[in-house]
Amino acid sequence: MRSFSFQTMRTRLAVIAGLSVFLVLAGSGVAAAVWTSAASVAGSVTAATTSLTVGGANALDTQYAFAGDASHSPTIVRTLVIKNTGTAPLGYTLSISGIAGNTLAGSVTLTLWTSTGTCPSTGVGAGSGATTGTLASPPALPSGALSAAPGASFTLCVSTALNTTIVGSQGLTVTPTFTITGTVGTSTWTASAPDATFTQTVYRMANPTSLTCSPGKSDKTVTLSWTAPVGYGSTGNVSYQVVDTAGTLIQAQPGGQTTVSIGSKDVNSTPGTLFVQAKEDLYGSTSPGVSITLGQQGNKIFCP
Amino acid sequence: MSAERGAIQRMFSIRSILKALAAVSVALFVGVVATGGTYALWNSSVKIGGGTVKAGAATLVISRALTMSSTLLYPGLTTYGASEVTNSGDVPLQLNLQSLTGVTSNGFTQNLTVSVAVAPSASASVADCPALSSYPWSRVATAPTAGSLGTTLSAGASATLCVSTSLASNAPAAAQGQSAPSFTLTVGGTQP
Numbered sequence: 001m002r003s004f005s006f007q008t009m010r011t012r013l014a015v016i017a018g019l020s021v022f023l024v025l026a027g028s029g030v031a032a033a034v035w036t037s038a039a040s041v042a043g044s045v046t047a048a049t050t051s052l053t054v055g056g057a058n059a060l061d062t063q064y065a066f067a068g069d070a071s072h073s074p075t076i077v078r079t080l081v082i083k084n085t086g087t088a089p090l091g092y093t094l095s096i097s098g099i100a101g102n103t104l105a106g107s108v109t110l111t112l113w114t115s116t117g118t119c120p121s122t123g124v125g126a127g128s129g130a131t132t133g134t135l136a137s138p139p140a141l142p143s144g145a146l147s148a149a150p151g152a153s154f155t156l157c158v159s160t161a162l163n164t165t166i167v168g169s170q171g172l173t174v175t176p177t178f179t180i181t182g183t184v185g186t187s188t189w190t191a192s193a194p195d196a197t198f199t200q201t202v203y204r205m206a207n208p209t210s211l212t213c214s215p216g217k218s219d220k221t222v223t224l225s226w227t228a229p230v231g232y233g234s235t236g237n238v239s240y241q242v243v244d245t246a247g248t249l250i251q252a253q254p255g256g257q258t259t260v261s262i263g264s265k266d267v268n269s270t271p272g273t274l275f276v277q278a279k280e281d282l283y284g285s286t287s288p289g290v291s292i293t294l295g296q297q298g299n300k301i302f303c304p
Numbered sequence: 305m306s307a308e309r310g311a312i313q314r315m316f317s318i319r320s321i322l323k324a325l326a327a328v329s330v331a332l333f334v335g336v337v338a339t340g341g342t343y344a345l346w347n348s349s350v351k352i353g354g355g356t357v358k359a360g361a362a363t364l365v366i367s368r369a370l371t372m373s374s375t376l377l378y379p380g381l382t383t384y385g386a387s388e389v390t391n392s393g394d395v396p397l398q399l400n401l402q403s404l405t406g407v408t409s410n411g412f413t414q415n416l417t418v419s420v421a422v423a424p425s426a427s428a429s430v431a432d433c434p435a436l437s438s439y440p441w442s443r444v445a446t447a448p449t450a451g452s453l454g455t456t457l458s459a460g461a462s463a464t465l466c467v468s469t470s471l472a473s474n475a476p477a478a479a480q481g482q483s484a485p486s487f488t489l490t491v492g493g494t495q496p
Contacts, residue, residue, distance in 0.1 A: 035362035
């Protein structure tokens with residue numbers, strides 16, 4: 001028979017006690033403790049900002065004038081440097097304002113392309129990937145100008161050219177404002193440089209100056225005299241014409257002559273207003289005209 | 305003498321032990337339930353001889369500090385950071401994200417989502433974080449309720465903790481330049 005010591009008895013008593021406690025705790029449904037631990041990490045995160053700069057747009061100020069033998073104006077090319085000065089990547093778009101209802105805006109061709117260097121000073125052909133529209137209907141930015149990483153910049157060549165003759169648009173003016181907007185994705189995070197406004201005008205012959213009236217050899221005529229516009233001598237490529245308020249030609253003076261005799265029969269109303277215009281001979285640009293109103297009584301005509 | 309030993313043997317036979325065990329358990333159970341109180345009333349003791357019991361420990365430590373990307377956030381962008389957590393205790397621990405603190409509510413943080421995941425590979429780096437299939441804990445920074453990280457870390461094991469921060473694509477422009485300059489993530493471990 002196996003011996004049964006008090007040591008064995010004591011061990012079994014310990015087992016009984018331990019199991020009893022376990023069963024009670026497990027079976028009572030009362031909360032039981034679990035071991036836990038925790039540790040922390042720290043970090044930081046900051047949002048980006050958007051901003052950009054556009055340099056050079058004001059250099060597009062120009063007047064379309066005669067260029068050599070061409071009847072059209074030269075193509076004006078200017079360099080815009082667009083830089084993403086923020087800390088987020090930007091997608092760019094171009095919009096032009098200030099052109100609503102402007103007749104000239106649709107007559108100025110606008111061409112855009114990107115360049116790795118300096119843009120040509122005159123229109124010698126747009127670079128590859130160029131986009132073309134008008135000031136009234138601007139083209140999309142070329143592919144190389146659609147986006148930029150933070151800190152990146154690129155050169156955008158901008159050319160403008162009149163797509164009508166000088167005479168066809170003479171005297172017209174347009175003052176567009178270029179706005180290049182940078183946007184982060186499709187978000188409301190945008191940036192734009194201070195609006196770049198410039199003025200373009202189409203050359204028109206200047207009026208003669210110093211228009212004077214003096215009695216003619218009889219009281220049936222008067223003599224009008226004037227001075228040639230600045231830049232045109234008395235023998236330059238300029239002629240003069242006298243028209244009435246309806247634009248009907250009354251007298252023409254070719255070859256730079258700066259006097260004309262007006263008779264009472266030349267005036268259709270009392271008093272009669274006439275305009276003396278200077279006309280550029282080569283391309284036909286005509287000045288608006290300097291007005292003078294003559295008195296009339298019967299077949300007599302008087303200076304004002 | 306032999307009769308006395310036989311009686312003692314009968315008293316401590318297996319059947320007797322089971323009966324005694326059942327009786328004591330029922331008695332204790334009834335006592336605990338009936339009182340509705342706490343275990344504080346337990347003040348009796350049983351002397352146990354012949355054995356040594358040593359308590360274990362649950363210890364979770366950050367073995368590599370969190371390094372977040374220095375890239376500034378903008379709408380639609382997610383950046384990542386990584387840390388390492390080590391179970392230096394004696395029991396496996398189920399990991400959870402207990403809290404995100406130190407975040408001031410503003411236009412930026414209201415549109416900032418912070419997500420945490422445990423990389424499957426202990427040797428993973430921050431470069432592996434973008435490829436994780438899911439981030440079990442993902443909260444807007446201003447409403448960071450606790451939640452599970454879906455991972456149990458064995459005793460003595462380490463794991464790479466991936467932290468991502470995302471700015472909503474419709475975050476307002478006013479959020480530009482704002483920040484959460486010093487947030488704290490507390491990772492907890494619970495014995496399964």
